[in-house]
Amino acid sequence: xxxxxxxxxxxxxxxxxxxxxxxxxxxxxxxxxxxxxxxxxxxxxxxxxxxxxxxxxxxxxxxxxxxxxxxxxxxxxxxxxxxxxxxxxxxxxxxxxxxxxxxxxxxxxxxxxxxxxxxxxxxxxxxxxxxxxxxxxxxxxxxxxxxxxxxxxxxxxxxxxxxxxxxxxxxxxxxxxxxxxxxxxxxx
Numbered sequence: 001x002x003x004x005x006x007x008x009x010x011x012x013x014x015x016x017x018x019x020x021x022x023x024x025x026x027x028x029x030x031x032x033x034x035x036x037x038x039x040x041x042x043x044x045x046x047x048x049x050x051x052x053x054x055x056x057x058x059x060x061x062x063x064x065x066x067x068x069x070x071x072x073x074x075x076x077x078x079x080x081x082x083x084x085x086x087x088x089x090x091x092x093x094x095x096x097x098x099x100x101x102x103x104x105x106x107x108x109x110x111x112x113x114x115x116x117x118x119x120x121x122x123x124x125x126x127x128x129x130x131x132x133x134x135x136x137x138x139x140x141x142x143x144x145x146x147x148x149x150x151x152x153x154x155x156x157x158x159x160x161x162x163x164x165x166x167x168x169x170x171x172x173x174x175x176x177x178x179x180x181x182x183x184x185x186x187x188x
Contacts, residue, residue, distance in 0.1 A: 006169035022132035026089030050177035074099035112150035119146035
């Protein structure tokens with residue numbers, strides 16, 4: 001596993017050079033300790049993982065809590081966690097790179113806070129990339145001074161017959177994925 005930082009890039013291939021075709025993006029965070037009716041009454045932290053497909057700089061499709069699969073079936077959101085309760089990944093997105101529609105050249109992964117919490121106040125938030133054998137390929141820590149409600153985390157870019165992962169790690173002012181397209185274009 002590699003702890004990635006902004007700007008780092010890696011080819012999505014095995015050590016032998018065979019291209020990876022199936023990936024899982026896991027997003028995790030801790031439940032707000034004082035949120036809820038028994039605490040301060042503030043809403044729980046609701047982070048959302050999303051994947052946005054672009055073709056030639058134009059929006060092609062997206063997968064998120066309200067649209068669980070892209071039209072080509074290559075990207076599937078496995079369900080919405082509203083609070084961060086539980087161990088391990090709280091939300092997951094699977095990507096089958098072999099099924100990605102031909103014109104799609106970039107898939108951007110983002111995290112956004114539906115309730116409008118800034119990421120600087122969310123505990124132990126991370127994003128990780130896992131291959132189809134459940135081997136963690138890379139991890140990116142989300143917390144630590146990001147004053148925006150969202151983050152463009154990483155993108156996978158078509159590079160001939162293979163794909164490359166590039167960490168973006170930039171905060172963006174977005175609460176729902178459908179608002180993200182213009183905010184993500186500078187990272188394409």
